[in-house]
Amino acid sequence: MNFGSDNQAGVSPAILQTLVQAASGIQSAYGNDDWCARAEQMLCEAFDTPLKAFFVATGTAANCLALSTIAQPWNAVVCHDMAHIAVDENSAPEWFTGGARLLPLATDSGKLLAGDLERFLASYPASPPHNMLPSAVSISQVSENGLVYQPHEVAALAASAHAKGLRLHMDGARLANAVAALGCHPADITCKAGVDVLSLGASKNGALMAEAVVFFDQALAEHFRIRQKRAGQLVSKSRLIGAQYCAWLQDGHWLQLARHANASARSLADALVATRAVRLAWPAEANEVFAILPRALHVQLLSHGVRCSDWYDTSIPRGTALAADEMVVRFVASWSSTSDEVQALADLVRSLA
Amino acid sequence: MNFGSDNQAGVSPAILQTLVQAASGIQSAYGNDDWCARAEQMLCEAFDTPLKAFFVATGTAANCLALSTIAQPWNAVVCHDMAHIAVDENSAPEWFTGGARLLPLATDSGKLLAGDLERFLASYPASPPHNMLPSAVSISQVSENGLVYQPHEVAALAASAHAKGLRLHMDGARLANAVAALGCHPADITCKAGVDVLSLGASKNGALMAEAVVFFDQALAEHFRIRQKRAGQLVSKSRLIGAQYCAWLQDGHWLQLARHANASARSLADALVATRAVRLAWPAEANEVFAILPRALHVQLLSHGVRCSDWYDTSIPRGTALAADEMVVRFVASWSSTSDEVQALADLVRSLA
Amino acid sequence: MNFGSDNQAGVSPAILQTLVQAASGIQSAYGNDDWCARAEQMLCEAFDTPLKAFFVATGTAANCLALSTIAQPWNAVVCHDMAHIAVDENSAPEWFTGGARLLPLATDSGKLLAGDLERFLASYPASPPHNMLPSAVSISQVSENGLVYQPHEVAALAASAHAKGLRLHMDGARLANAVAALGCHPADITCKAGVDVLSLGASKNGALMAEAVVFFDQALAEHFRIRQKRAGQLVSKSRLIGAQYCAWLQDGHWLQLARHANASARSLADALVATRAVRLAWPAEANEVFAILPRALHVQLLSHGVRCSDWYDTSIPRGTALAADEMVVRFVASWSSTSDEVQALADLVRSLA
């Protein structure tokens, strides 16, 4: 019963097979190999637009290198107050940008919407040189609460941001899950909606270690190879990452993997709610279930070997209250989750409740 | 005829097999997996000492994160003037350390020896707060000229450094090649000789992407997990790297790979010199051959599909001169170099000269 | 009618006279002059404790250099959400600390009290390496809302901070005004109350340019001269600043100046309230008056040549609401404010309302 995180899952056989294939023979180093070239080409096709892609080792690096191209050290980046970059990446944003500041906003919807941005900017005291000037907005798709931004929501946010001269970054660590959930074209929630630069993660969706920074606004990529090198993110045998992307994108494999994970999460959410021992903090729109449950139940689940995460109290919707003996727990389904696991967890909860 | 770099070679079958094995199933993320734990244990055994090991994505990151633990932003790091950190890693040292400065020294030996350090420090105007205070020395084993530090040379340098309150970092991107060349115990040129922190690279010696920071002085590791996270170097599925180290260290595989590469380079060096068309800039003590040859010959080699690197003019021994039509070319042998390749290159050079 | 800011006022005659005296003749540079030595000694006497003092050019530098000694680049600094360091110093805190993050808290009291800190830390997810670890608290005395921390409030906050391993920094840009308002000994709200490091400003209270970083915990000062130099804050003719501090501290001059400014602000607050056209956002406890008034009135005041500052809407007490036509305006009295000015402004307001 492994619902700890999708980054604890193993590697999809199709990806592993390609990785093994790529591991042999001579290839140029530092991103100049055939696999990276092909992966970039496949990304162009997947998003149906010209783009520039760079392959890095971690989602933290992808996010923060991306931010460094749209925020000077004296700029601010508006984000949701549960944003991964604000909560879970230590001081990486500050470090990669040379000191830019995150401005995290609490919202009612659990997402950062155009209206949230506009209200914030309307009252933000941007009087230079004393105040910091926002230069960018960053959102996560899927959001940190497991919610999926609709194409029109991304487009409206991008329009609001661009109208104020801000660029839009998307943390797509689970972009595949969002595309799968929406059943839309990948471009609909990214380039067509106005995203300037995307962190596209495959590691949480079947790959071993594959993260990319994808520039839809290619001018932003001007010094990126240098940024990558000086950050220790230019992997010598970069075919490792390029090959994984090739396999991931081939024949829609990435969306198959994501659809499975999403379906598993939905099953799990339904099963958990049906036990009546648990309520959901947020709808399970993608592959994550944020559940509110008794602390005692959580302890018992752990003792039965369930992997899940003690989550932030502050992540629940405004207006929702936790009882003193309640807590938030995150369950994440992955490409490798099984219906047996889902059933077993639901049965266990029912038996314990 | 692939002598471009050992980081262009493929992955050793034994390592690949273990990597495939590790790719399946659930593992904790962020360095907390079983493979990383076992790899650290195997490193303790290989170096026959307690140590702390952290696994990162690139040699640049390993070097610069290591330096960040022994140099405050206002400190200086003494190194050889051809040091990889000084020449080939862009501004990564400055960035990771928050502004520490490299002090590159030209030397007669092509290595940085105790005497070089002592002479330098004797005349260095370390008058704070105006001048920067050196806090560390960094050497590469194998050196950037393909030379191998003898155990007594490392020990003498460490003693000189420590006597002045400086720590010793070793860039061991090719440490295996040095151990293989010397036929010594790995500890003899590292922990026993006084190295405080080691960057230990496997990527150039048969792995796919495996770099480690190894602390013999474990107190230096105090905040390392945080440094790693904020630098985007805490890989989620870290088993990827841990597993490679396990296979690499298993039954001395790393030294077998290195011995093969070294032997290939020696054969190549001998064969090249025998053609009389080429002379060596430095003895080929490990797996690299630094050759001085006519520019026209280099062009012809490239046109015949030979992979090799146009190298720095300034890398030759002081007192040696390049003729106007000469240049330095680096040939690197790897674990996968074949005697046929070596022979073919030598034959080609002979035929062209 | 000059109430724009106390940093727009001129220099007290006593300070200017000493500055003129110090301007002649030879003095060692870079903080090694007689005036700086004497100023440090006078600070020891004023605070009745051993301390180390360093003289810098701006309050921004004093605050941020102080923070750099108590926050590593991966640490966080808890402060009030209106804190000058959070609102008005651009990205200086991030830059001086190498990336530390401010964690601004909204509070009911307009100050940051022990209870606020404790509640925050109780729910703060300090799970390294993902989350940032708070290492310090920073408050301003006088606070950004013109409120004065009582000695017991500082002591309670310091105790709470220290109990969690956090250090306490005080931004004392208007410390003299706080001491004058409380009628306490300077030590009562600083070293005796548990402040570890103090930014002590004289520029807003009669000096020309005189800011100091005062370490009550002298161990924190270990590398401070180097920090100062590399930040471009080691003024060569440092006697300039040392001499001003000597004059400022001499015979309680600093407190005389502050008492005058405070009294002027209280008169002004009373006079403004008496007009019934204006209400106070906060009690005028020191030398600042935060007034809520009609926007139209503000326009008229400006057109009559009144200097005052359009202030942050968000600075008013929680629970207080601004009407659509209202705004917050800050009036600051200085050592050179006159009762005629105060009366003239009150008369003007009355005539316009």
Next chain:
Amino acid sequence: MNFGSDNQAGVSPAILQTLVQAASGIQSAYGNDDWCARAEQMLCEAFDTPLKAFFVATGTAANCLALSTIAQPWNAVVCHDMAHIAVDENSAPEWFTGGARLLPLATDSGKLLAGDLERFLASYPASPPHNMLPSAVSISQVSENGLVYQPHEVAALAASAHAKGLRLHMDGARLANAVAALGCHPADITCKAGVDVLSLGASKNGALMAEAVVFFDQALAEHFRIRQKRAGQLVSKSRLIGAQYCAWLQDGHWLQLARHANASARSLADALVATRAVRLAWPAEANEVFAILPRALHVQLLSHGVRCSDWYDTSIPRGTALAADEMVVRFVASWSSTSDEVQALADLVRSLA
């Protein structure tokens, strides 16, 4: 006998008088005062060109903020190997630029000339992303060896730099001395010669604390006010610095002060050489005398109360050798040096030799 440094001298009466005048009354803060505006206008007139000027607290800040506008964190700045920025400002250049690297060149002339730059760039391995790309050249006028760049030398260097896409920064801590020595128009060695940005210091030439960053290429100044603020270099009562510049520039006062200092240094150099106990390391072209003298003599001078500086052994011309008992000593004359002092020192040397 005070020849320690021109930054140990007092303040010229004319400057002090203006400073006193400026100290009274209300003025806008943060560089928006009348004095700063007038100082900028006077600089335009002095250099006979449109320019933008910003006033900061130290020469370190002026130099490093200037460099931050012409060097990205991944760029390199070519300078002389005795450059003040390379030797005497700790890690400030790295810090202000976010990690840019200095590339110090040893030269025969004691200056950095066009030929030096061209030779260096011809062999510099600028292969991105591995190597750092030079983006700027920085020279000091007067140079660190007390030498003065001729107008044609600056122009040739600027032409070479610009031809390679590099910008030219001039550290003009002693620019007045250079102008006075050359008898040229200030523009001849700055804007007309191709300098892009100038650090113009007054503190070493009669002011109390007055440093400016002067942009001849005004586009470089785009974000300078923000850079200044976040570096803690935006002095609130900036009139302090503006007023000093007004007095300094008024009626050529800066050049009168510099001519006096230069003449004193020349007298001292002549007198020292005439004693035959001392030889000059470099010609005394401005207000500094770099003398080679016996260590024993230096000790005696100190014991007789002479202020002078033990200087870098490495600063002497290549090809010159110090005897074992010799050292380099720097004597600096200032606007306030007297012929009596010069004579007294010469007499003392003669009596001791």
